[in-house]
Amino acid sequence: MxxxxxxxxxxxxxxxxxxxxxxxxxxxxxxxxxxxxxxxxxxxxxxxxxxxxxxxxxxxxxxxxxxxxxxxxxxxxxxxxxxxxxxxxxxxxxxxxxxxxxxxxxxxxxxRPEPLDLSQVLEASSRVAILEDIADHTNLGAIIRSASGLGVDAVLLTPKCVDPWYRRSARVSMGTVFDLPWVRMLSWPEDIRTLKQHGYQMLAMELTDDAIPLNEVQITAGQKVAMILGNEGRGVTAQALEAVDQTVIIPMHREVDSLNVGAASAIAFWHLCSAPR
Missing domain, CATH: 3.30.1330.30 (Ribosomal protein L30/S12)
Structure with missing residues (x-):
């Protein structure tokens, strides 16, 4: 020793x-x-x-x-x-x-290291998770751990999302928050325009009338995709939903209407990252 x-x-x-x-x-x-x-x-x-x-x-x-x-x-x-x-x-x-x-x-x-540049991160990525106003540090840490382990390239946080480097978030993430690039956006949902300018298809996981099952989302090689996951209570905001290309849901059974955002994120990330890049 x-x-x-x-x-x-x-x-x-x-x-x-x-x-x-x-x-x-x-x-x-x-x-x-x-x-x-x-x-x-x-x-x-x-x-x-x-x-x-x-x-x-x-x-x-x-x-x-x-x-x-x-x-x-x-x-x-x-x-x-x-x-x-x-x-x-x-x-x-x-x-x-x-x-x-x-x-x-x-x-x-x-x-704290210097913040990363949003445009540079988007340019270097093809699978991005957007966490809109996540309020619970444990949920945030679990989401980031899933994102890192399942192959998400980067995580974007809205201005009101809790801090991924807060001790509980970092601990629950098992330290993966230090390996996965993340950026806190400054203007939301206006920054969706920036993602679209970089060629991202914008998806949001939300129970809407026109939502399609996640497994029906077709992703082709070379396509860039970003998935928005909303606040634990209210879900994705109406302003963000107006700007996305498609809302998606996870098909459920036994009259269960939804999953905790941490569990739902893992399923979404697996689907997005198992598609060809």
């Missing part, structure tokens, strides 16, 4: 008012964190696996926070970034600091 090259970086959590720990305070307050973390150019990676995937994606840690018993799990990451301090504490101290029981090994405060 390699050793931490500079063990003097390891600091015991002694005073929860220590300003160096401010980035880890009250992590359970999701709506507050979503705003302030973006403004401050950071996000929190939670669990050793997510920290490792973030660093493997070339994201840069500001600091690490973990229980002493987990130190040996991130030695390679510690040594790659010798200037990032390592804070350790017992379970009670860490819970008092972050606001919940930290049982997934470790956390790291990470610098």
């Amino acid at each position: 390699p050793e931490i090259l500079n063990p003097e970086r390891i600091m015991q959590v002694a005073d929860l008012s220590d300003a160096r720990l401010d980035e880890y305070l009250r992590l359970s307050e999701a709506h507050l964190r979503m705003r302030t973390d973006v403004e401050n150019g950071l996000y929190i990676a939670e669990s050793t696996k997510v920290v490792q995937r973030a660093i493997n994606a070339e994201h840069v840690p500001r600091s690490f926070l973990l229980a002493e018993k987990h130190l040996d799990q991130l030695v390679e990451e510690f040594n790659r970034f010798p200037d990032a301090p390592i804070f350790i504490g017992d379970d009670r101290q860490l819970e008092d600091l972050v606001g919940f029981h930290l049982h997934r090994g470790a956390m790291a405060s990470m610098n």
Whole structure:
């Protein structure tokens, strides 16, 4: 087992008012964190696996926070970034600091990379998922994990969609959010015009009178396709539906009218990505 090259970086959590720990305070307050973390150019990676995937994606840690018993799990990451301090504490101290029981090994405060360019992402892609105002971080993480695993090239987020780098989203995605390109659009649904200019067929998953079964959607080689998935409560907005080329549904049985957006997204992605490109 390699050793931490500079063990003097390891600091015991002694005073929860220590300003160096401010980035880890009250992590359970999701709506507050979503705003302030973006403004401050950071996000929190939670669990050793997510920290490792973030660093493997070339994201840069500001600091690490973990229980002493987990130190040996991130030695390679510690040594790659010798200037990032390592804070350790017992379970009670860490819970008092972050606001919940930290049982997934470790956390790291990470610098947010610069946003990707929408046009460049669209040019490089052929299968795109558009997430319209997804409100639940767990749903977002599950959708991104499915998108990554099933072959979606990129994910686009509307302005009101929750943050994919919020710790719960990133954790549920198993860190795949760091490998899959995503862009937060600035103007919705006006940005649909940009997708059409790049040659995308626009689909939306929604229960409308003219919706067709997903399995009847024919995709030819070379065709670019984008699928909109709507908010958990209201679905896809009327403004977006007016701009798409076709609405689609997943045929259901036993009087079940729809699936959770996370489950529905996996089915949609499999269909889109199994078609020839």
